Amino acid sequence: MAIACRPFGQGPQVSVFTLGTMRALGSVQQMYDVAQEAFFAGINHIETAPAYGPAEVFLGKVLQRLSNEGKVPSNGWIITSKLLPGLSFKEGQRQLLGILSRVGISKIDNLAIHGINIQSHLDWALKGEGSDLIRWAFDESLIGQIGFSSHGSQSLIKRAIESDQFQFCSLHVHLLDPEKIPLAKLALRNGMGVMAISPADKGGRLQDPSQTLISDCDPIPPIQLAYRFLLAEGISTLTLGASQPNDLELAKNLANNDTPLTSVEQNSISNLRIKAKQRLGKTFCGQCRSCLPCPKDVPIPELLRLRNLALGHDLMIFSKERYNLIGKAGHWWEQINANECARCQQCLPRCPNNLSIPDLLEETHSLLSDAPERRLWG
Ligand code: SF4
Ligand code: SF4
Structure with missing residues (x-):
């Protein structure tokens, strides 16, 4: 073969x-x-x-x-x-x-x-x-x-x-x-x-x-x-x-x-993306990266991508695995998790999807963190 x-x-x-x-x-x-x-x-x-x-x-x-x-x-x-x-x-x-x-x-x-x-x-x-x-x-x-x-x-x-x-x-x-x-x-x-x-x-x-x-x-x-x-x-x-x-x-x-992809494959990919967006509704992060830079160096798109995967595709085990690796793999992965957001709101006007980024980060942390910690702001 x-x-x-x-x-x-x-x-x-x-x-x-x-x-x-x-x-x-x-x-x-x-x-x-x-x-x-x-x-x-x-x-x-x-x-x-x-x-x-x-x-x-x-x-x-x-x-x-x-x-x-x-x-x-x-x-x-x-x-x-x-x-x-x-x-x-x-x-x-x-x-x-x-x-x-x-x-x-x-x-x-x-x-x-x-x-x-x-x-x-x-x-x-x-x-x-x-x-x-x-x-x-x-x-x-x-x-x-x-x-x-x-x-x-x-x-x-x-x-x-x-x-x-x-x-x-x-x-x-x-x-x-x-x-x-x-x-x-x-x-x-x-x-x-x-x-x-x-x-x-x-x-x-x-x-x-x-x-x-x-x-x-x-x-x-x-x-x-x-x-x-x-x-x-x-x-x-x-x-x-x-x-x-x-x-x-x-x-x-x-x-x-x-x-090239067959029409059946193209339809499956399109269906996959549509279904994920439907589940995420107005909280879908389009990964455009316009929200950066964050003064606290929170990697907003990477964290919201894990949220997209967890809630859009039900990939909870994978998303948790990746989230809980943050800060533990040196330069091989992200160093800062969603808990570091200081709610300064600087990212808000830059998001074309008008996402409530600090709220979504807080939710992402509660959803994916294995050991939830008290938020720094409350
Ligand atoms: S609100 Fe949070 S994520 Fe947005 S810029 Fe401020 S610290 Fe960064
Ligand atoms: S600007 Fe908004 S949609 Fe774009 S990556 Fe940042 S949070 Fe996601």
Whole structure:
């Protein structure tokens, strides 16, 4: 079976699904079973990272075994791994050589700088020791191309895309959170590859959707609709973290669906959005970001997006999970929750939807916070 492949920056083409190795860490055999199924499904792109514990070592052994068995995609496996920004030149050299040694390769196709989340990370890659490291890795033919992932602001991601330093990027683009689609399209126009970060799990735990979401997407399962939406938007490849061969079933079924959205799919997406807006009524946040900046740095759109998901799509578990992570994940996620709103009202005249933002933030906090705290103003 062959899954469609798409251009990916200046490197070899990659399958529209990418096998993520973060969920097959129980044993070498588990990763072998998943990687073998990926081969049968026509997947040629595997994503790993030093941070996934034994993943790179397991992958090295699995690739060797698959090669001995002749189970290698026609143009070989394409491998992506990651380095964190901020490393010294010497430490970066040591870590890159460590990746190559663990995976058992002399050159890695795609190296991503993982988590360009703040400006100093981008500076490191463009003009700091990271820039020296990238140049050295190219000069030594240790990498095929360089990319980045980011959980940072839209403006930071735009600067990274327009820097001409990177040939691919990994972004949070999702059916239920399409705000970064324009950035993905900018990257594609600039000749970059774009990988969607975990569109099922990070896109709303779509592997375990609410009944409301299932019925809004009917007749198409939410996870399938999410994959088809991203592929139709032109995203190069979607990561899929499989823990068992069955997890790749949907990728196999969608192998020949690399086509524009059908009218049934378009209707499902439209119905999904209409139903969510109806449930939210006049409290729907359109994510335009006009309310910013807030003097207390409250990330109003991000918090009201979680409210949109919780009340519009009944994604309460996912929304609570994300809300209660605020302030606990460093620069990987928001630092300030809705409880910090001081009701100064500066955002009110800027909202085109005339939302009563402080009231909605208060409601969001009571709805999603696991440990409700007393409001600062009362
Ligand atoms: S009312 Fe709250 S959210 Fe709005 S600007 Fe003031 S502190 Fe920020
Ligand atoms: S201005 Fe209003 S609609 Fe736009 S993101 Fe802010 S709260 Fe939402």
